[in-house]
Amino acid sequence: MKPNLLFLDRDGVLILDRDYGELGDPFKIKFLEGVFEGLKILKEKRFHFFVFTNQSGIQRGYYGEKNVIKIHERIDQFLYEKGIKIFEYYFCPHLPDEGCSCRKPNLGLYRKWIKEFPFQYDKKFMIGDKDSDVEFGKKLGFKTIFIEGRYERNSNPDFIAKNFKQAVDFICSFF
Numbered sequence: 001m002k003p004n005l006l007f008l009d010r011d012g013v014l015i016l017d018r019d020y021g022e023l024g025d026p027f028k029i030k031f032l033e034g035v036f037e038g039l040k041i042l043k044e045k046r047f048h049f050f051v052f053t054n055q056s057g058i059q060r061g062y063y064g065e066k067n068v069i070k071i072h073e074r075i076d077q078f079l080y081e082k083g084i085k086i087f088e089y090y091f092c093p094h095l096p097d098e099g100c101s102c103r104k105p106n107l108g109l110y111r112k113w114i115k116e117f118p119f120q121y122d123k124k125f126m127i128g129d130k131d132s133d134v135e136f137g138k139k140l141g142f143k144t145i146f147i148e149g150r151y152e153r154n155s156n157p158d159f160i161a162k163n164f165k166q167a168v169d170f171i172c173s174f175f
């Protein structure tokens with residue numbers, strides 16, 4: 001049986017999205033409601049988890065790549081306690097207008113991922129809180145879920161969720 005695949009945006013999906021000045025501090029991360037429970041449910045459904053995150057705060061000078069990596073290590077520590085594992089994190093450090101290929105909705109990070117994880121998956125989903133997440137997932141042919149938060153939505157996801165739990169409920173409706 002093939003596993004299933006979930007790509008996750010980080011800020012506003014797993015942890016609280018903060019202003020750039022506060023986003024680089026690993027000790028200030030705050031998991032959003034329902035994340036631990038939801039990932040546990042999806043783990044039971046044989047999902048593999050990967051994070052794809054735009055971190056232009058690096059290029060903007062608010063924090064460094066080291067901070068981003070530390071934050072991911074800290075997320076891992078909390079998730080480890082719950083028996084959950086993010087298989088890998090991918091981040092883009094560039095500014096929106098730099099013309100890089102790795103900033104979502106561009107597929108540069110995906111191309112990196114597929115080299116590292118060239119496996120067969122069954123059902124595939126992307127959860128994000130921005131249009132760029134939805135567009136990224138749509139380009140890949142994934143089912144897309146938009147979690148309402150601090151950003152306006154102009155994209156057309158497969159599902160609009162008010163929180164992580166609703167996103168997980170939508171995914172579970174496919175099983």
Ligand SMILES: [Mg+2]
Nearest residue numbers: 009011012129
């Ligand atoms: Mg986000």
